[in-house]
Amino acid sequence: MSGPVGDAIQERIAHFGRPKTLVGVTTLPPSREATRDQTVVIVNVGVIHRVGPSRLHVQLARRLASDGFVTLRFDFSGIGDSEPRPERIVPDGVRQDLNDALSYLQASVKATRFVLVGLCSGANASLRYARLHAGVVGAVLLDPHSYKTPGYYLRHYRRRVLRWQSWRNVLTGRGGQWPGDRDSRAGYEAPPPPGDGLVSPPTVIPRPEMEEGIAELAGRGVQLLNVYTGGHEAYNDRKQFWELFPGFRGKPEIQVEFLPSADHTFHRRSARHEVIALIRDWLTTRFPRLPQRNGASDVPVSSSWPTHSRTLR
Amino acid sequence: MPPLFFGTTDHRLFGVYRPSRRDAGRSGVVLCYPCGQEYVPAHKAFRFLSSLLADAGHDVLRFDYHGTGDSGGDLDGGTPATWCADVSTAIDELKDTAGTDQVSLCGLRLGAAWAAQVAAERSDVARVVAWDPVMDGRAYLEALEQSAARDGDTLEDQGFALTDETRAQFAAVTPEAYARVRRPMLVILTQGEAAGIRADVERVPGPCVWVEGELGPGGLPVRALHRIVDWLG
Numbered sequence: 001m002s003g004p005v006g007d008a009i010q011e012r013i014a015h016f017g018r019p020k021t022l023v024g025v026t027t028l029p030p031s032r033e034a035t036r037d038q039t040v041v042i043v044n045v046g047v048i049h050r051v052g053p054s055r056l057h058v059q060l061a062r063r064l065a066s067d068g069f070v071t072l073r074f075d076f077s078g079i080g081d082s083e084p085r086p087e088r089i090v091p092d093g094v095r096q097d098l099n100d101a102l103s104y105l106q107a108s109v110k111a112t113r114f115v116l117v118g119l120c121s122g123a124n125a126s127l128r129y130a131r132l133h134a135g136v137v138g139a140v141l142l143d144p145h146s147y148k149t150p151g152y153y154l155r156h157y158r159r160r161v162l163r164w165q166s167w168r169n170v171l172t173g174r175g176g177q178w179p180g181d182r183d184s185r186a187g188y189e190a191p192p193p194p195g196d197g198l199v200s201p202p203t204v205i206p207r208p209e210m211e212e213g214i215a216e217l218a219g220r221g222v223q224l225l226n227v228y229t230g231g232h233e234a235y236n237d238r239k240q241f242w243e244l245f246p247g248f249r250g251k252p253e254i255q256v257e258f259l260p261s262a263d264h265t266f267h268r269r270s271a272r273h274e275v276i277a278l279i280r281d282w283l284t285t286r287f288p289r290l291p292q293r294n295g296a297s298d299v300p301v302s303s304s305w306p307t308h309s310r311t312l313r
Numbered sequence: 314m315p316p317l318f319f320g321t322t323d324h325r326l327f328g329v330y331r332p333s334r335r336d337a338g339r340s341g342v343v344l345c346y347p348c349g350q351e352y353v354p355a356h357k358a359f360r361f362l363s364s365l366l367a368d369a370g371h372d373v374l375r376f377d378y379h380g381t382g383d384s385g386g387d388l389d390g391g392t393p394a395t396w397c398a399d400v401s402t403a404i405d406e407l408k409d410t411a412g413t414d415q416v417s418l419c420g421l422r423l424g425a426a427w428a429a430q431v432a433a434e435r436s437d438v439a440r441v442v443a444w445d446p447v448m449d450g451r452a453y454l455e456a457l458e459q460s461a462a463r464d465g466d467t468l469e470d471q472g473f474a475l476t477d478e479t480r481a482q483f484a485a486v487t488p489e490a491y492a493r494v495r496r497p498m499l500v501i502l503t504q505g506e507a508a509g510i511r512a513d514v515e516r517v518p519g520p521c522v523w524v525e526g527e528l529g530p531g532g533l534p535v536r537a538l539h540r541i542v543d544w545l546g
Contacts, residue, residue: 025383080360112387269464
């Protein structure tokens with residue numbers, strides 16, 4: 001289980017990159033002694049800035065800091081408070097920005113081992129980047145891109161057949177309209193130029209790449225937590241991951257969870273609590289504290305973080 | 314563009330300060346975000362508004378209310394009363410940081426209501442921009458309750474718990490809240506009406522920046538932003 005939830009965690013502005021164009025917030029455990037070896041990096045969900053949907057990332061970062069994990073949430077270039085990249089067209093911007101983030105953490109808190117956390121496109125970005133950086137030892141992929149299986153269709157239509165609303169629509173001639181049909185771009189005033197310095201995490205990952213990536217990471221010993229919600233448009237059962245990738249069965253590095261009552265953006269408070277508890281439990285189990293040497297655990301907590309960070313209430 | 318924490322240890326606020334890009338700042342401007350589900354979609358427009366204002370010679374501070382964004386506090390910590398107090402704290406922070414005596418306020422939706430309330434109570438607010446202000450708090454609350462997530466007994470909107478106290482304070486927003494402002498005030502309307510407000514009311518048709526998906530990636534409410542900058546001088 002997790003350590004005690006203290007109220008002495010601290011937060012620090014993270015302003016980094018070359019030049020300093022990226023903005024984030026580092027959340028620190030109460031003291032250096034309480035800090036674990038792994039540092040967590042939370043990446044953007046689409047164009048939502050670093051606080052995450054319904055402030056999910058803020059709550060997660062603060063809970064993880066109370067468990068001993070230094071956690072950085074930051075904005076990719078051109079998103080939130082981070083400036084766009086000056087070169088405008090950024091084919092590997094995710095890699096550049098994450099390189100900058102990890103370098104910043106290496107310099108500021110001496111981090112060497114990283115766990116990436118991302119939702120949706122952030123999960124896809126995390127998977128891709130984890131393959132590029134040897135320091136990544138874990139990744140939490142929340143609703144990453146997925147692929148419909150025969151089992152998916154079977155479950156989908158079986159549920160529809162069993163739903164009274166489906167029959168009512170058939171009998172009354174309703175249905176068949178998508179609620180989002182209206183042109184949501186009406187009133188759009190400033191179309192983006194081709195290449196605006198904005199870094200966009202990938203919304204789609206081809207299935208062979210996904211399979212190859214997971215295999216490579218698991219082979220490297222990287223711990224993976226794949227979490228799918230009931231709001232995923234292409235995933236509807238816990239076992240669907242194993243239908244897709246039967247070769248990964250039995251690999252201890254891979255844990256798959258399905259949260260059927262959660263929506264894609266964890267809009268409900270109970271869904272946020274559920275996923276945060278799941279991530280905390282996974283992190284603290286997969287990355288247990290190592291016994292401290294020379295009786296260091298008996299030393300009173302006195303070494304605090306630098307004074308320019310502030311205690312969080 | 315230094316981001317910063319300000320306020321007290323127990324009530325800490327996150328802000329982004331953008332100093333004037335001219336030699337001497339004309340004045341300070343504090344930007345007041347909308348609340349709840351309107352906050353995230355509006356964030357980008359606020360970032361560009363601060364940039365335009367800094368180009369025009371203003372020192373600008375935009376900030377997250379307590380219990381929202383990167384500011385301290387938990388989901389249940391924020392109420393309209395504390396958010397109005399936060400606007401005041403931000404004014405003091407900007408005056409101190411920029412070395413200016415007077416500050417203007419620009420608020421969107423409920424942020425406009427909080428700006429108006431603070432402007433009516435302080436003597437050092439020069440001008441107020443109310444951008445698509447919420448005029449009828451009861452109607453706003455009813456719409457909010459339709460879209461908010463119900464989780465057992467709790468009703469919340471994008472992380473804000475809609476407590477009885479918060480609901481009562483939302484419902485109390487009326488045109489009277491704006492009528493109490495004795496400073497020059499510009500009302501920018503991209504939609505709706507502003508009956509009952511004694512102020513310059515300008516219609517600037519365009520997208521509702523606080524509605525998710527309304528702008529599209531890369532889109533900005535260019536005309537509204539430029540009108541605000543022009544009016545603030």
